[in-house]
Structure formats: C-alpha cells, structure tokens
Amino acid sequence: MAAAYGIHLGNHSASLASYSNGAPLIIANDAGDRVTPAIVALNGTEWEIGLPAKSGQPSSKSIIKHNKRLMNSDFNADDLAYVEASSSCRIQNEDKVVYEFETSETTLYSNPDNIATKIYAKLFTIASHAMNNEGDLKLVLAAPLHWSTTSTERLVKCAELAGFDVLQVISEPAAALLAYNIEETAEDVNVLVYRLGGSSCDVSVVKVSGGFMTIEKNIYRSDLGGQCLTKDLADYIASEFRQKWKLDPQESRRAMAKLLIHADNCKHVLSTLNSAHVFIESLLDGVDWSQNVSRARFENVISSKINAYMEPAQQVIESFGGPIHKIIICGGSMKIPKLQSAIANLVPEAEVLSGISPDEVISVGCAREAGLLLDIPEFSLSDLNTEVEFLGKDIYLKYLDQTVQLFKEGTPPYAQNVQSIEAGGDVTNISFSLHEDPESEEFATETFNVESLSKPFTLKATLQQSNVLLQVE
Known part of the structure; x- marks a missing residue:
C-alpha cells in the first residue's frame, strides 16, 4: 500500500510530513526533531547529514550549507559567494559546480545534485521507519515560485534517486494555502503568504476564488533571511x-x-x-x-532589522492594491514573535494563520496534496496540455443543451468543480464533452449511465496535470 508524503527542502532545513487518516502529520527525525538541518559534512571519511553535520567541531569537518541555492539552474554570483562564505568546502565553478570536501583523511568531490540526494535519502530513511507497512513512498515536493522547469526537474530527480516516487511539484505559496485548506473557502479571499527562511524571503499575494488559486504578485529576496x-x-x-x-x-x-x-x-x-x-x-x-x-x-x-524584513511585504501589498483577508506565515525564521507581530501590524484587519509551526507549513501542504492525489482513481481521457502548476487556458463543459465554464485559466492541478445536473426521469445516458472555448471542437468526451442515480445528480470534475477526471454520483 502506498504512503503519501510531503517534503519541503529549504536552504537551511528540511521538513517531512505524511498524510494518513485524513490528516497531515509531521514526522520527527531520529533525534526527535521535527525539522532536519539541510547540512551535509564529511567527517574524516564518513558522510554526516542533518544534526550530526551541524554539531560537533566545525573545524574538523568539511561542510556544505545552503546547497539549495546552487540547485537553482539560474543561480548568480551572489548565490555562489554566499554558499562559499557559509561553507567550509572549496567550490569550483567552471563548466559546472563541483564541491571539494577535504579532511585530514581524504578528499572527495561532489556537486549540488548529489548533496540534495543525500538529504532526500536521509528523509527517505526517516519516512521508511515511520511506515507501518511496506509500500511505495509517494511524494509531493514544493519548489520556489521563481524556479525554472529545469531547476524543478533537478529537484525531482534527486528525490527519485533517494527512493521516493514523486507525484507532483507545487509552488511554495500553493503548498502554504493547501496546509490551511484555504482552497476550500466558499467566499473569495486574498491571501498574503510571507515566507522567511534561513537565507531568503518570499512574499506572494494569492487570490482564491471558487477553489481556484491565482498568484497575483510575488517578490523574492535572496538578501533577507x-x-x-x-x-x-x-x-x-x-x-x-x-x-x-x-x-x-x-x-x-x-x-x-x-x-x-x-x-x-x-x-x-x-x-x-x-x-x-x-x-x-x-x-x-x-x-x-x-x-x-x-x-x-x-x-x-x-x-533595527524589522523594517527591512517588512519592506518586501509592504511592496507586494501596495502593488496588489486590493484588500488582504488572510496572512499565512511560513519559514523557520517566522517563529520569532517580534516578526509575527510586525507582519500582523502591516494589515491589522487581516486574519493571521499561525496554527501550524511556520517551518512545517509547506511540508504539511505538500503532504495534504499527496494524500489527495492518492485518493483520485486512474482515468483515461485525452491529454490536455497544461502548465506545471496553473492551467494555461479555460475549459468548458457541454452536456444536453448546457454549456458551463468548468475551469478558468490560472487554476492549479487537482482543483475540483462540482455541478448539479438536472435531467428528466427518462434520461438513461448523458454525454459530457470538454472544450477550450464554447465554439471549439471537443478534445475529450465521456458518457455515463445515470438511470440508477437520484435526480438531480452531481458531476465532479478534477483537473489533473494533463487530464480531466469526470465522475458522477
């Protein structure tokens, strides 16, 4: 039986969550900690990952920190300089990035992808020990909003090499909203997602309307953390x-x-x-x-630093121009009460969501998404090209003499739309067709026998990464 997991690998730490019995649960590591330092060290001839790499005598180890910055295929000179300054291994950057780990006993070479794989392997071991039964470890990952597809694919490959079966990669702001079930909110809401990690800061405004999430504004700062x-x-x-x-x-x-x-x-x-x-x-x-x-x-x-940390949030709010109804705080540094008060004071009328520890929010959202994916059965409708996270075009549904907009542009995968279908008592079969606009040809169709269903019945549509699932009940 497959198990659902969510992981957020940051520059400074990593968090692992599982989804079982309808709820996400953070899994502690072998030291009993709910987060694991994203640090890898060579101590003599032995690799250390997490807390062992962080503790002990730093002078006796060759250490790499903030490796995630160099997992971004579009990293710049400032990112490279930052990783070099915080680490004790040498970094070569000619054709590609190479780490030189040197101790008194040996010298070994590695690269950002290998280091990320080691961290994922540590988390895979933790997840395996937490399972009550044998089965595949299904995983949803979170990636920064500004990362390219190439960078995201590198992250997926590292997790798969560590043993996980990666179902999907979602953006960090989307994971934050999923952690608090905000996509299920009936009314339209604008959510400020403020993430302050160990070495970077992301601020986004996400509009949620009818279960659809749309990123309206975003600012990324690599100099704040x-x-x-x-x-x-x-x-x-x-x-x-x-x-x-x-x-x-x-x-x-x-x-x-x-x-x-x-x-x-x-x-x-x-x-x-x-x-x-x-x-x-x-x-x-x-x-x-x-x-x-x-x-x-x-x-x-x-x-003296508080105003600088609030500046990107203020810029995003002013640029958006609309009301902010909710604020989600995430990232390990947002556990600091002074910073929580500062962000709340920016928008006093907004509800601050802080029921989940900030350094666990994104992994909890990923685990919830993984649980949702495992609950969706397989299906076989014609493929529809979509963006990795948000739908690039509208989708319309036609049945009998009705035409409705099923999903609009900007909808994230695995969003659902439930329609109440009125049909006469003598109707036994209904065909549903999907279209990119009301006048275009259908790109998929499905016919259901509804004779045994009570009237009116419901049609549930689920948007997946390359398909649309239709179910009647």
Whole structure:
C-alpha cells in the first residue's frame, strides 16, 4: 500500500510530513526533531547529514550549507559567494559546480545534485521507519515560485534517486494555502503568504476564488533571511565576551563559527521561551562563556532589522492594491514573535494563520496534496496540455443543451468543480464533452449511465496535470 508524503527542502532545513487518516502529520527525525538541518559534512571519511553535520567541531569537518541555492539552474554570483562564505568546502565553478570536501583523511568531490540526494535519502530513511507497512513512498515536493522547469526537474530527480516516487511539484505559496485548506473557502479571499527562511524571503499575494488559486504578485529576496538575525545575536554575545575578558571572538574564524551555532540555537529557544542560556566551552583561548539572554534583549538586538524584513511585504501589498483577508506565515525564521507581530501590524484587519509551526507549513501542504492525489482513481481521457502548476487556458463543459465554464485559466492541478445536473426521469445516458472555448471542437468526451442515480445528480470534475477526471454520483 502506498504512503503519501510531503517534503519541503529549504536552504537551511528540511521538513517531512505524511498524510494518513485524513490528516497531515509531521514526522520527527531520529533525534526527535521535527525539522532536519539541510547540512551535509564529511567527517574524516564518513558522510554526516542533518544534526550530526551541524554539531560537533566545525573545524574538523568539511561542510556544505545552503546547497539549495546552487540547485537553482539560474543561480548568480551572489548565490555562489554566499554558499562559499557559509561553507567550509572549496567550490569550483567552471563548466559546472563541483564541491571539494577535504579532511585530514581524504578528499572527495561532489556537486549540488548529489548533496540534495543525500538529504532526500536521509528523509527517505526517516519516512521508511515511520511506515507501518511496506509500500511505495509517494511524494509531493514544493519548489520556489521563481524556479525554472529545469531547476524543478533537478529537484525531482534527486528525490527519485533517494527512493521516493514523486507525484507532483507545487509552488511554495500553493503548498502554504493547501496546509490551511484555504482552497476550500466558499467566499473569495486574498491571501498574503510571507515566507522567511534561513537565507531568503518570499512574499506572494494569492487570490482564491471558487477553489481556484491565482498568484497575483510575488517578490523574492535572496538578501533577507534569518541568518542576519543570527549574526546580530552572535555579534552581541561576542561584544559581551570582549567586554569581560578583553578578548575578541570576531578575530577568530573558529570562535565565530562556534558562536553562530550557539546563537542560532539560542534564537530558536527564544521563539518559544522568554529566556535562553548560552554556554560555549573554550570559546577563545580556552575561556568558557556562560550567559543568559532574554527575549526582550534579543528583540532589542534585532529591532533595527524589522523594517527591512517588512519592506518586501509592504511592496507586494501596495502593488496588489486590493484588500488582504488572510496572512499565512511560513519559514523557520517566522517563529520569532517580534516578526509575527510586525507582519500582523502591516494589515491589522487581516486574519493571521499561525496554527501550524511556520517551518512545517509547506511540508504539511505538500503532504495534504499527496494524500489527495492518492485518493483520485486512474482515468483515461485525452491529454490536455497544461502548465506545471496553473492551467494555461479555460475549459468548458457541454452536456444536453448546457454549456458551463468548468475551469478558468490560472487554476492549479487537482482543483475540483462540482455541478448539479438536472435531467428528466427518462434520461438513461448523458454525454459530457470538454472544450477550450464554447465554439471549439471537443478534445475529450465521456458518457455515463445515470438511470440508477437520484435526480438531480452531481458531476465532479478534477483537473489533473494533463487530464480531466469526470465522475458522477
């Protein structure tokens, strides 16, 4: 029996969710954590993925971080420089990107696709251990809205090499809406999706009308991310250490690497608690450091950055020009209460949806989509070319003497439309035909025997990636 899963692989971390018994569920990794660091390291001759790669002595490992930036086939020089600065392996970029992992015991070479495959393989192992029965692991992935088809295909290939059967790739904003079932909302709503991850920020306005989702506006920023806040906190701790011991951790790359790890952990603790304790063994010249950091102090440290983080959201809202009814926050950095308050204050009249942990929203949406796909039976209507995520043309339905617009341009795959069909008691068979416009020739047709159905009966149409499924009940 197949199992449905959703994965969001980010620059900084990865989240895995399953769909069973009608609900999505986050699957914890072998350390009991609900998210897995998207970090790969070579320690001696052994590969480490996730938390083992992040922890321990950074100086003894060859580490790659933020690999997803270079999975984008359209990455630029800034992306390459960012990955180089945050990692400890050498990166060659001539004909293609090559990572050189060097330790005291060996030197190995890899590339962004191989690293992504290792992370997916780690998640595949976690998912396999969570299954109660043997079966295929069906997967829906999320990709950034600005990625090209080539980049998305690379992501799919890596997941498949790791063992998953990839059903579909959806955009991150679409996954966020699916996580909260917003496509089922009866009234028309405009949703602001604000994602702030470890090293990037995406803001989108999505219009939902009759179950159809349309991306109205989007801004992507690669210069905004939670790492900026981690760096500010690390600098603050370094200044406290310098003031007491007259030693400057910022002059030591090793000391700052340790500081950044502890500052990142401290930041996450302060997202849920009012204080966090930082203890760093042998921070510099054998001197240990112990300090309590309050949430109020942390918020004061990052206060100068808040307006910069809100700027892309403000731009999208002003460019859209219409009312915003709901706000979805996602991305690990949006767990910070100060940022949640700031985004809510931009549109006070909007409902902020925060019932799902921000770093789990996208994987939950993917898992829900995977569960929906597995519930849809196979069918055989003529192919209809569509966009990977949104329908590129209108689709009309004709039956008896009626013509209705079934799906409009911009509809995402697996959207559904239910029609109430009136038919006389003497009608036994009805033919339904699909058209690109009311006057064009049909491109698919299906005939149903409705003699045994109560009148009026319903016709349910489901838009898939290259087909339309019709069912009567």
